Amino acid sequence: MSGGLLSDPKRRVLVVAALAIMTFTGSFGWLWDGAALGQDDVDGQQIRGVMEVIEDEERRPVEGVEMIVSADGVEIGRVRSDASGEWSVQVPEAGTYQVRLEVDTLPAGVQLTDPERVELSAVQVREGQRKTVRFSLGPGFTKSLSTLESLSNLVVLGLRLGAIIALSSVGLSLLYSISGMFNFAHGELVTLGAMLAYLLSTSPGGPQWHLAAAVFPTMLMAGCIGGLMEFGLWRPLRRRKTGVVGLTLVSIGFSLFLRYLLLLIFGQSPKPYKNFNIQDPIEFLTVSTPPKNLFIIGLAVLLLLGGGMLLRYTRIGTAIRAVADNRELAESSGIDVHHVFLVTWIVGTALTALGGVFLGIGESVEWDMGFKLLLLIFAGMVLGGIGTTFGAMVGGFAIGFLVEISTYWVDVQFKTAIGLGVLVLMLLFRPQGLMGLRGRIG
Amino acid sequence: MAEALKSVPGRPGVAKPSPILVVEGVRRAFGGLVAVDVEHLEIQRSSVTALIGPNGSGKTTLFNLLCGFDSVDEGEWRIFPGSRGGGVQPGPEAEESKLGEVRLTGRQSYEIARLGMVRTFQLTKSLSLLSVLDNVLLAAKDQVGERLSRSLGRRWREIDERNRSAAMEILERFGLAHMSDEYAGALSGGQRKLLELARAVMARPSLLLLDEPLAGVNPALVESILEHLLKFPAEGMTVLFVEHSMDMVMSISDWVVCLEEGSVIAEGPPEVVASDPLVVDAYLGREE
Amino acid sequence: MDWLEITVDSLRGSVSLVAAAYALSSIGLNLQFGSAGLLNFGHVASMLVGAYGMAIVVDLGGPLLLGVLVGVAAAALLGWLWGITTLRLRADYLTVVTLSFGEILRFLIRSNWANPFTKSVYGIQRFADEFYDWNPIPDGDYGFEIASNPIRFSERQLWVMSVCWGLAILATLLFRSLMRSPWGRTVKAVREDEDAARSLGKNVYLYKQQALIIGSVIGALGGILLGIETQNVYPDFYIPLVTINAFAIVILGGAGSVWGPMAASIIYWFLFEWLDGVINSAMTEGYFGLLFEPADSGRIRTVLLGIGLVCLMVFRPQGLFGRRREVILGGT
Known part of the structure; x- marks a missing residue:
């Protein structure tokens, strides 16, 4: 030296x-993956959403809800919503996808407001789009959320x-x-x-x-x-x-x-x-x-x-x-x-x-x-x-x-x-x- | 007034005929360690008093406490500015001081300085990016332009003009006049000591606390600083200074106070204190 | 790559309102940081409260001048709040608290809770029409051309620019008189050594507090004019990066120097626009290949700003115009 x-x-x-x-x-x-260098998937298209319960005009994020994205029955990815309720899944190309919410992962006291809508079967994603999908959540009717x-x-x-x-x-x-x-x-x-x-x-x-x-x-x-x-x-x-x-x-x-x-x-x-x-x-x-x-x-x-x-x-x-x-x-x-x-x-x-x-x-x-x-x-x-x-x-x-x-x-x-x-x-x-x-x- | 000390017996805590500073029961501990524990101490007006003691005996801490740079655990101290010190600002403090006594306990450091008790520091604090002259002008007490509300007015210019000649006079005395336009940062270590003294004098204090004014100063300058010190009492400034070297203390001080482990173990005329067995022990006991 | 066009565009940018507003705002920071040595990392908050104070008042139906007064008063209040929370503590707390204050304010105006006043993330628009009604400049296009590259401004732009540069000059003159006065001398002494200033009877706390408040008010004026020009305030403009821009300008001009912030703001925004132009045209001409995407050009510029700030501090802490031995930032 x-x-x-x-x-x-x-x-x-x-x-x-x-x-x-x-x-x-x-x-x-x-x-790094070629993707990060500005090409296709990472900054490409994704499906995203926010898990939250809206109650009296107050938004409460729901963490840890599992979402599964698949194309023609083949699973593309699964994630859980983070602390702010947000989740996103990168998808490889434009096309039609299915998004399913894993009901078991909903915390106690949170339910789908429409229990039938557990899967969205035709989510269209365009090239480069950040597609937002929405599951409507509400406070549960059967299990109530205890403070404790x-x-x-x-x-x-x-x-x-x-x-x-x-x-x-x-x-x-x-x-x-x-x-x-x-x-x-x-x-x-x-x-x-x-x-x-x-x-x-x-x-x-x-x-x-x-x-x-x-x-x-x-x-x-x-x-x-x-x-x-x-x-x-x-x-x-x-x-x-x-x-x-x-x-x-x-x-x-x-x-x-x-x-x-x-x-x-x-x-x-x-x-x-x-x-x-x-x-x-x-x-x-x-x-x-x-x-x-x-x-x-x-x-x-x-x-x-x-x-x-x-x-x-x-x-x-x-x-x-x-x-x-x-x-x-x-x-x-x-x-x-x-x-x-x-x-x-x-x-x-x-x-x-x-x-x-x-x-x-x-x-x-x-x-x-x-x-x-x-x-x-x-x-x-x-x-x-x-x-x-x-x-x-x-x-x-x-x-x-x-x-x-x-x-x-x-x-x-x-x-x-x-x-x-x-x-x-x-x-x-x-x-x-x-x-x-x-x-x-x- | 220093003559009056001749009749005072040399023992710790003794009363003085005309004290300017009275310290009572001032205590400061850091954790379990008692740094300062002064039961009673009086400083005689218009005298040169030396504060001695081995390293770590609490001299600087005592200065810090008295000047409001550190807070006491208990105790109180008062100053009697008298008529001679020009340092008293108008205001409630002045009212108090007419009675001849101002309590300093719990006051902020800047208030204490305004009340006429100005200190210097062991490690010189010159304001490097101010000119030598500005350093001294800063100490002037009557500059109304230091108030924001009056800083854009004209009045301060007249005051500054007047202060400038006073400042140049003081710089002349301390042999710094030829450097008045230099940045203070350009001065040598010894010159900074002188500048700090000049600044303190410009503040026209009634009591000047000097923390090792001779440390790190080259021998040629020591003589000149000592001469200045000796002249201060005649100009209405009482001097209390910290010094290690006994020789120096013997030659210029009227009275010597010796600290050991934060307490006053001896005080008296220099020759008496120098031969006090407790003092000798304190110094020798610490040597290796 | 058309170098001439980029350069002329950058020249236009260097005298634009943005440069003027940053010059004004940086004078405030220069008073706090350059003169008083206060490391204020939340200067953007002054600009925020100034602009929002004005916009909210107008939005609620008040006159613009009242809005400006409210903005300025809010900025003074902010400076005072910074002071009471930190000035009695060690100096380095100031950096953390000011940075935090800025972010707290941004979060607050962004929140749904503040929506009735601040319109959350959408911000407030069109609040400064009154200002343009006062415009004495006749309609038209003013400017000239350099080798057929225009530097032109509309009467609106010219009006707000003139006001802002005028205020910047006034603020500079105020700064100069303040710093030449005994008040300025004391502030400098406080910066150099607080204990020495105290030992000479100066109320250190008061001087710092005053510097914070005046600096915050001048900073707010910059924010107000920036808001007037865009007729748009929104929370995510007021990120800490704005403060860093102002710091870069102050240091570039030499901390504590009188004309530094104005000169440096012109130079800074020239460089800013120039880099922008070069990066963008390099991108459209494909020099970067697949390495970067169009959205990256601002990011590349910010990376360069970071490197620039580090290099400035390392190699020329006294700024462009300062003298080495006068550097406030060096030494221990």
Whole structure:
């Protein structure tokens, strides 16, 4: 590395930026399905719809309703409606399709208003059309929805979102505590993780592994990308003594660059993974949920606990905490600060990418999924107490839980607004957060 | 008035004939660690008082507390600005100060500064992207143009004109006049210390708190800073300063206060404190 | 590819209302960010409340001037709200809160709940007819041609452009007088070092609060004129990207510089239109092959904006006109 090419930090930024762009556009685009490159099916035609119950002018989305699309009796695809009730199935060509709703997957208390209309047998789709079909749902007459049941299902969804936020916030929070910078490009790392896993598991141009097998390679690749960013962008900037304000602005620009690059590569429409997409719900007590949600929650909790232990009991964990506490002091007592940054970036990005995969499993993979999540991650950090990693985890869980539960009373469209509202209220009344110390808000 | 100290016995918490600052039961703990615990302390008007103590004995924390840059757990302190300090702004504070006493407990740092107690910092805080002259002009207290409502008027220009000559005089004294149009960021470390002093003097405080005014200053400048310090009392500014080096303290201060683990363990005339066994212990005990 | 046509079109874009409105709006951001050092990532919210304040009042039957006043008052209120939620806390909270405020507002006006006032996603149209009734410019087509490529504006466009550029000049002059006054000196001191300013008796909180409010009001004027020109406000225009555009302009012109935002807005929108023209004609001429589809041209431009902002911060943080040693963004 002593070559003249990389010795000048300014030049190194250029070289690595160029490399990064080439890797992204080149290798990504190459491996990607031809479809994503603007051709036929992915941005082509689809059948879509929204599962919702309209009651007293209030719209309540229905999640997890299974839809099966087939052509002449051959199944083309099946999906479940996501948290906002939306579902969509890509269809290969223009023509006539049948769309059937799996009545068994309707949650308790929701019914077709016309039980005869369980299958639409002649859905015409034109070239490139996004055909919307409608199943009319209403509150059930036989099984009435108990408050306890719907709330307990929301609890599971809330824990899932909380787990995803907590997992994704670790990297951001650690980085904030050691560098004082909010990395606004962090949301894009969530998206990146989800998309890498899509590339490895689902994309026709990729290796088509099972998603479970793709998770670890995804984390590994994301970690490498994180390390590369630290090495090629942030470290040279730190060496030039760029202030926190400058770094934050760089991160905003970088976030824009990454987000729209991913949009160019992936396309605008959300896509589900091929695995874990449809699962029979398991039932216990009052909860009825697909097992993937429980896996996500369980795995995330285990990883967060593991991460906490590492931070607490290992050498590098201690070093990270020391740098967070007082960088100059840590530096003068022999800790290699650059090394600490590198490790934080790698581990943080890997965990964030995993959060992205989980989010993709829970909902679907979309170009701005991370940016949308970023605001909730911030809310979680503030709630837990900015600068405390443990606080960020707890705050993340709390905010995910809160916003999902709130959908029981409040319209889903306010979900993010509620998370941000919590953030603002917290700043007004307890700015140090749930776990923070007053001294830190200075 | 520094002469009046001659008759004061040197023991912690002793009363002074004409105190400008009275501190009572000020305590601040960080977690379990008590950083400052001053039972009673008075600073004599128009004196040069040194605050000494080993590293981590709470000197800077005490400054932060007194000036409102940190909040106390308990305790209170008052200032007696008197007639000589020109720093009192019109307003309710002035009403209070006519009675000769202003309670500072719980006030914001900027209010405390306006009430005539101005501090400097251990790590110099020069405003790099303001010119040297602007740095000093900023400290002037009567500039109505600092209010948004009057910033577009004409009145401030006259005031600035008048302040400019005062500021240049002060810069002249501190040997910075030739650099008045430079950015403060272009000054050397020692010159920044001088600029910070000049700025503080421009604010016409009745009590000046200097946090290690000599740290990092090259020896040639030390002499000149010390000379300035000695002249301040005659101009109506009482000086309380933090310093490590005992030699420096001995040569210029009228009174010395020694902190150890946040408490005053000794105070008195320099030569008395220097030979106090507790002080010697505090210093030696910490050395390696 | 017709380079001349693209260039002339871009020249037209660089003096258009959009450039003028962004120049005006960026002056507000420059006061907050360049002068006072406040990293406001929700500047778009000022433009939003300004434009919506006006549109809602007119839509409910009020006169346009009242609408403008309401918009401006709402923007001042917004600046004040930003202040009370964050200014007593550490500076970096401001970025998160302002970004969040912008998104909360956008979600709110988008929601069904606000429909009676904001018409949700459809937005409000045709609220500025009154403004065009005041137009003193006779009907016609004004402009000239460069090698048979026209730069022309209708009397309507010319009217709203003149008002907006005029306001931008006024705002710049206001900015200059403010920053040359002792008030400006104190604001700069607050930016440089809050503790030093406090130790000299300056109420740091008050100055930041004032900068936020004035900046928000100027930003709102930009939003109002943008709304008047299109006669259309809708929630999904006011995304965080608008703030980033304004930041790019402020930094390009040199944070804290007096004429920077105006000059940079002209340059920025020239580049914007030029890139747009080049990408689009490259697309129609098939240079990208199957790689991109027509909808991608805006996305490619945004990717380039992101790279540009990073490069600007890395290689020329002082902007086009600033001097290196005066850079506000550098250093620690």
